[in-house]
Amino acid sequence: MCYPTLNSSSGIGVSVRPAIVFLDKKMMQDSPIYIPTDSSHGAVDSHLSQEISTTVSEHLDESNNESTARDSEGEEKKMRKKALPMDCAPAPNEKLEQAQKMAEKFIKEKEVYKANRELIRCVALSRIIYGDGHWQLAQAFANLAHSYLILQGLPAQAIEHAESAKRTMLTGIHMPPATPEDKREILGTLVTIYFTLGVAHLAQNNGKESYLSLQKAERLMEELQELDGRVIMGLKISEKDLVIALGRTCLQQNKLDFxxxxxxxxxxxxxSTEGDTSPELINLYQKIAQSEQLKKNHERAIAYLLQAHSICMALHKKLSVEAAQTGLLLGKAYAATGDQQHIEAAEMYFTESLIAYQAALGAKDSLTLTAIEEFSKWLVYVGKKQQAYRLLKDSLKSIIDTYGDFSEKTAETYHIMGSICLAEGKMREAYQLFNKCLQIQIAVYGPRNRKLKEMQELLTALERSPAVHEGNRLVK
Known part of the structure; x- marks a missing residue:
C-alpha cells in the first residue's frame, strides 16, 4: 500500500497588475485558476458589439451635427466663431487615448468591470481609427483578452478575443513596421496574444494547446529581448510570468524535468528582483516539490517544502492558514516517503497543521476537516488506528454540521471508522458504522448505484458473524 503522493493545488491567482500570481488558497491547492461560471459575466462580453456600434454612431452623429450647424449659421454667427473657441467634440484618437488612460486607472483601483468597459471602447475606437486589418486593433483585442483572463478569470472569453487578435494579425494587410517602436509594439502584442491563449487553455486543462501557445510566446519574447537589449518597457507579460506558465503547463502534461x-x-x-523571502517563492517552491515528488525524488521535494514553510513562518503567524497549508504539505511529503525514520516528522507537521487550521478557521471549516481526513488516513496506514478513530469520532459532529447528515464526506467518515473497527476485530461496531455508511450512500447515490454493491456484500458477510448478533441487538 502506498500513501498518496503530494498533489498541492494551485492555480492562477489574479492580481490587478498584469502578471500571474499563484494563490494557493484555492491554487493552488492545486489547482488551476478559479473560473466563475455565473452567466451574468456574459453580459459584459455582449457589450463588445454594442459598444462598437454605439461608438461609431456617436462619432457620425457628432460630425453630422457640426456640419448642420455650420450650414445654418448666419454671417454674424461665423464671426462669433472666429472670436470664440469652437466647442468641438473630441476626435476618435483623443477618445481612444482617454479610454486607455481610464482603463489603466480602473485596473489600479481594482474596478474590474469598469476597466473592462473601457477596454471594449478601445476595441471600438481602434476599429474606427485604424480599420479591420491593423495591428493596433489586434493590440486592443489582445488587451481585452488579457483582461478577461487575468482580472476576471474567464478563459473562454479570453480565448475568443485572443483569437480575434491573432486573426487580425495574421490576415490583415500589413506594411512593414514604420518605426522600431512599431516593431516592438507588434512583438509585444504577439507575446500578449499567445501568452493569453496559453494560460487560458491551461485553465481549461487543454495542455497541448497551452504548451504550443506558450512556446510561441517564449520565442517571441526572446526576439523582443534581442531587439530591446533585454530591457522591455511597458510589456504586459514579464519573463517571470511566462516561465511560471510554462512550468505549470509542463507539470500538467507530466513533463517533469521541463x-x-x-x-x-x-x-x-x-x-533577483524581490529577495529570497518574497511570498511568491512559497508557491514556486511548492510547485517544484510537487514535480520532484512525482519523479519519486522525495528528499528533494521535502527540501523545497521546508524552504516554502520557512518563508511562510517568517511572513505569517504560526497559527495562520498559510502556515497550516505549508505544514500539511510537509506532513504529506514526509508520509509519502514510506520510511520509518520520517514517521515522527510526518506526525509533527500533520499535528501542527491541524492545530493551525483549528485556530485560524475553526473546527468546522472544510480545510480543517480535510486536514483531519488526511491525518487520520495516514495514522491508519502507519498502524495508529486508535488515534485515528478518536480523531474522526471527535470531528464527526463538525463533519455532519458542515456537510450534512447525508453527504459523501459523512459516509466516508463512517466508512473509515468502520474499517478501523473491522481491523481490530470489533465486528458489531464495524457493522453499525458500515450500515450507517450504506444508508447515507443510498440517499446520496440512489439504491441502484453500483458503488453500493461492495458495501452491501461486506454487510452481508458481517451478518454471518455471531458477534454482530450479540445480545439480540442486530442493527437494521
Missing part, C-alpha cells in the same frame, strides 16, 4: 527547470528560472527571477 517543469522543474521553468520553475527554477522563475525562482531566480523573483529572488
Amino acid at each position: 517543469a522543474t527547470s521553468y520553475f527554477e528560472k522563475a525562482v531566480d527571477a523573483v529572488i
